[in-house]
Amino acid sequence: MHSAALPRPRRGREMSTVETALPEALRNGVRDLVLVLADSKRLLGMRYAEWMLGAPELEASIACSSMAQDEWGHARLLYALLRDFGEDVQHLEHGREAEDYRNIEALDRAPESWPGVVALNALVDTALTTQLDALRGSSYAPLRQRVGKLLEEERFHGAHAAAWIKRMARSGPQARAAMAAALQEVLPCVLRWFGPAAPRTSLAAAGVVDAEGDALRARFIERVRPLFEELGLTAVVPAPDFNGFDEARRRCTRTGPDAVTLARVRGDKNRAFLMD
């Protein structure tokens, strides 16, 4: 679909020259989207990994480990795509300051409790997957060719969140309230992340995505609605506040992840061991 908008590359290395041929605004839009996804997946993977030893049961720890591996693998693959846009991947992964990170803001700080992790699993993970899903038929071939495998690996992430939310909903008022509070804390940020009703640079018009802005947000809401209903939360979805929202970064604040997160995500302790 819409493939006439972009020249379709044949294979492999030829892509980079094709991507250079993208109109400037579109090229930047695709680069921004890939970086937003890569940074968010890198940090989401870290949030899962932080619970590999602290989850409520052994199997949940294994699930966190498994989901962390998936997200890190996806982040690595997405960073690598940015080479075609002239980016230095080593620098992207290890050399940036906090304000350069474009992760969804809900990942800036580590959640303090298991319901907090489940909320990230339920909302942030699902938002990223909803965004990836919109790239299935992308006119941007490097993403289109890889997105099926990524989505296949995401298959059980949502099921993990849903199983935990159902369990908390049925295990007493305290757990139920904690889960509901955690979801409600993360939701506004995730709703805003999809951007304003119609973005300034439309990637949908060029067939890069098949939905954006309000349309994509609606898909996300449909996906997560059952989770809220499970907890008896049927209130109206709050309209996002886009005051100060930077469309390229998909963030309102420019401060980026906190210091502890930044040091870990960049691998500051292991700087001496980096290899080209």
Next chain:
Amino acid sequence: MVYEVFARKSRGEPLRHIGNLNAPDDDFARVYAYNTYDEEKWFDMWVVPRDRLVEVFNRGDGEAPESEARKDAQRGAAAATSGA
């Protein structure tokens, strides 16, 4: 509840017992089975609550059928003992 996990590499192959896990219900059992045993490329994977296995006969001295298989299971052994 302990669930036994079965899988096979390709269509037509017999189902093989690959391990077990603890899960409170079928939904969790599905997720946990996938997360714990997804390292290999399986064609399909199944879980069944251990107490739904029906004994036909047993040449051991009342030994539960899963105990032999458990020796082979690479993971999930700790979970099975703690929850059984």
